[in-house]
Amino acid sequence: MKDNLPDTNEGYGTKEYWDERYSKESEDDSFDWFKTYSDIAPIIRELVPSKEARILMLGCGNSKLSEEMYDDGYKNIVNTDYSGILIEKMRQKHVDTRPEMEWHEMDVRDLNFDSDSFDVAIDKGTMDAMMTAKGDVWDPPEDVIESCTKEVDEVLRLSLDHRRIDFRTTRFPTSNIMHSALLIDEIFGLILDKCSDWDYQNAATRLARTHSTFKDLALDRVWRRLDGPEPLTKLLEDGSGNMQSTIPDNHSFHSYAARVKHLCLRQEAPALSSSQRTLLPNLTSVILGRPGCSVPTSWILSEHLQELQVITGNLNEGSEPLKRSAHIDSFLRQWKETYPNAELSRLGFRGWISPSLVDTIMTFTSLRFLALLSGSGVTSSLLHAITLFPHLEELNIHTNGITIDEFRHTAPSYNDTTSFPTLHTLLITGNHSVVGAVLDLVQFNTLEKLSIEVDSPTLNVPAWKPILQLIAAKAAQSLHQLDLRNIEEADEMVNSLPGIPLADMTFTIEALRILAPLRCMRSFAVDTMLPPDLTNAEMEEMLGWWPRLEKLFLSTLPFLDAFILQPSQPRTTIAILPAIAKRCPLLRELTLPLDPNAPIVAKPSSTPKTVIEQHNLRQLTFGHFQPSELSPTFLESVLSIFPRLDEVDCDSECGTKTLFNRTLSEISLLLPSESHEGADKRTAGTADGLANGQ
Secondary structure (H helix, E strand, O other), X not given: OHHHOOOOHHHHHOHHHHHHHHHHOOOOOOOOOXXXXXXXXXXXHHHOOOOOOOEEEEOOXXXXXXXXXXXXXXXXXXXXXXXXXXXXXXXXXXXXXXXXXXXXEOEOOEOOOOOOXXXXXXXXXXXXXXXXXXXXXXXXXXXXXXXXXXHHHHHHHHEOOXXXXXXXXXXXXXXXXXXXXXXXXXXXXXXXXXXXXXXXXXXHHHHXXXXXXXXXXXXXXXXXXXXXXXXXXXXXXXXXXXXXXXXXXXXXXXXXXXXXXXXXXXXXXXXXXXXXXXXXXXXXXXXXXXXXXXXXXXXXXXXXXXXXXXXXXXXXXXXXXXXXXXXXXXXXXXHHHHOOOOOOOEEEEEEOOOHHHHHHHOOOOOOOEEEEEOHHHOOHHHHHHHHOOOOOOEEEEXXXXXXXXXXXXXXXXOOOOOOOOOOOEEEEEXXXXXXXXXXXXXXXXXXXXXXXXXXXXXXXHHXXXXXXXXXXXXXXXXXXXXXXXXXXOHHHHHHHOOOOOHHHOOOOHHHHHXXXXXXXXXXXXXXXXXXXXXXXXXXXXHXXXXXXXXXXXXXXXXXXXXXXXXXXXXXXOHHHHHHHHHHOOXXXXXXXXXXXXXXXXXXXXXXXXXXXXXXXXXXXXXXXOOOOOOOHHHHHHHHHHOOOOOEEEEEEOOEEEEEEEHHHHHHHOOOOOOOHHXXXXXXXXXXXXXXXXX
């Protein structure tokens, strides 16, 4: 063992040392740092109760931890290490005895896995090896902090559940001693930022009182996001509940206000007087909802402001939207004058925007994100100006008030400039012609996400075809997500039905075939009154275009008697499910116009058939006529193909109804079901219906 030791402790943190060490060791050699699996098995079983959990081993080395966990029933283990020599040896060692385990040569700071793809990540010694650099382990150098932070960031990216982060050390007599990594501000702050779906304020407040090291970081999280001015204004109240309007320079208000980064105001905020020009000097994002738009500018004037989202309201609400729009216009002009070198990154409006505010928006050319859901407030001149924003990456815009003639008339010369040079996400609502004209200005193979919503009484497929052709031509090598929506009024559709061919009212395979060149597609949605009219064979053809599909939404059938042209049964049947499993192994969400009660599934025959299993689908939604419950035959057939399916829903005129939920089904298996009397006893036993509190 001594022959394998590095010259200095720093060697433990280098790839070269481990490659040399593993090249000298045999395939049967192993070494477990700190503790063996038998020592920590109770902790593992407590934290990872499910043997089906997908487990990621970070820096596996030649430890026996993985193989002993595998033998204990944890079959879904993925091992990583940055020593390719070690990984190949371990792969050969376990290929026959533990075939389900995976081995990958990867650096824990840059893991080549999809986000949210693991249930558990285990690091037993890898981060400790990183922290062997010279210097105090409690105050490591910057490169160590950077390496450890990258590993934690990758783990949080890959983890499906961020709510449980467990750091334990075995260096001291008790296993509850805090790991030194938690004393690195960057790592602890990163964990707090990622774990924001629990009772955040309460947990952060407790952390601030737990350890002096955590106090500032935890208080920053307590005050980081405010949903109103009240937490701060309460600091200004005297013993009688009266609030002082003038803030002294040495008041605690300022120390807490300096921690606020995000502010949401849906009501008016009080005017306060202070020697400081701005009350929240480090504010980075603001949301103003209707009355909140009238906030005194001292609350939101900040040099660090990056994002502003505003809801002004519609003109049918009276004169208030006009006043709010004028106030926001005045604030934006003041902000630019006060901080001429500052740049706003994200700006969004819902509701009325005045012509003066339109002119002001045109001056914010540094925007990376812009949302204008303002109906007729968006002009053709504004839209053309937006196309030339050099850094714009995401655009969400309603163009309902723009005609194609206006758009063409106000078009600038694009001879010496590039339209939409950096745009990768576009959500656009409008008529076919304007949508097509905007798409024509998008650069080739830059668009990654596209959502189109057309406002017309019926789905006019001939008018959609030029748009589909533009999409295929412009984004064949880049588009990952495509949503096609048509805003249709049922009454208007009914009046338009006579004389209109079905092929002009719903997407058929001939129309969708235009999109076949989009080889990078991961999400495809068609949300229309009439879903695409596809046979099983046509559906399978479409799925063959997009093997990496993760989400497929093909709407559900209408529930109006007037749709006499729609077949009484959907042409896509549940017999398509095996083909979906085969063609789309990564699919996680599926919505189809299926009828689960249709007698399609054949009874099992004596001849064995190859069962196709797809282990990624979690949610299935179908829509036709809502059954009261799923037939056992249908459910058995679906679960045999998609064994990890969590939920089956039906979407109908009555709303969405859950007909199968794996969690509830597993709970029900714990309960006796012999008699009605027994059921009564279970209901009476505990509040959640579980007998004897089990």
